[in-house]
Amino acid sequence: MKISTKGRYAVKVMFDLALNNTGECIKVKDIAARQNISEKYLEQIIAILNKAGYVNSVRGAQGGYRIARAPEEYTIGMILRLTEGSMAPVACLEEGAECEQCDTCETLEVWRDLYDAINQVIDHVTIADLVAKRQQREGSLDYCI
Amino acid sequence: MKISTKGRYAVKVMFDLALNNTGECIKVKDIAARQNISEKYLEQIIAILNKAGYVNSVRGAQGGYRIARAPEEYTIGMILRLTEGSMAPVACLEEGAECEQCDTCETLEVWRDLYDAINQVIDHVTIADLVAKRQQREGSLDYCI
């Protein structure tokens, strides 16, 4: 039960765009270098974020991407669901996919509890939280030196 | 991020063995029929449970399987980890697989929270809980009719 690179990289992209946001455009090449991810693969992932309106793009030379809204408005859950699809641990819990045995399936109740716990975490952490953590870390680092 | 059939079927096997435990041997064929799973595939899954000592086997005619210990002693987490491997949402969280960037990885903290939440659920539900739910359901059903 793993989160794929697609979802993980998408979170890293949003984090990178939020952390390095100065109003200027940020190039895929730079994100790829900073996050140590294949440039061409990142292109495909950021295309998903772009189509969903999570980022804005500027084409041509000196173009790039900017985060569309405030980092507070993006939860990890939103980004994972967009790129990975449903975060339900079993297909039975997804919309429109009810099996006939669901009414008498004790294990399904466990999966539902698991699903709730997963959502509880990913829907309560935002990109802003990650940025704050990084800045806190950097701050204390400066303080130490 | 899905639990595979391997893990789900293993839980179903343990549940079935606990629910139908009379001291007699239970055949794979019967479990497969009750749980609506391929018999040959179940054989492979129950072999894992057998090797781990979660079930006891009796070979030959009139043979079969019995749950080894009390249903209270088997958590869903134990069964899933045995059949699926680690339930960590990312490889970085698995033992002996630390990447170099872990110290300065904000997203890793989210995955750790997620991992904790997952473990919290699967380690606190036992096979006995599932059996109790089924018996409760059957009881109330009898009461209704």
Next chain:
DNA sequence: TTTATTTCCTATTATTCTAGTAGGATTATT
């Protein structure tokens, strides 16, 4: 002792998913 029944063991396979790679079209700046 033979037959039937059951677990045990290993190999094979079709399908899907993952994680990219590749190549070029389009758009905008310099």
Next chain:
DNA sequence: AATAATCCTACTAGAATAATAGGAAATAAA
């Protein structure tokens, strides 16, 4: 005109999933 960037689509190697298949070994019943 040259360069730099996004955009778009196709392709692919490898791994994982979810079985299927065939028979060997063990045991009980006839």
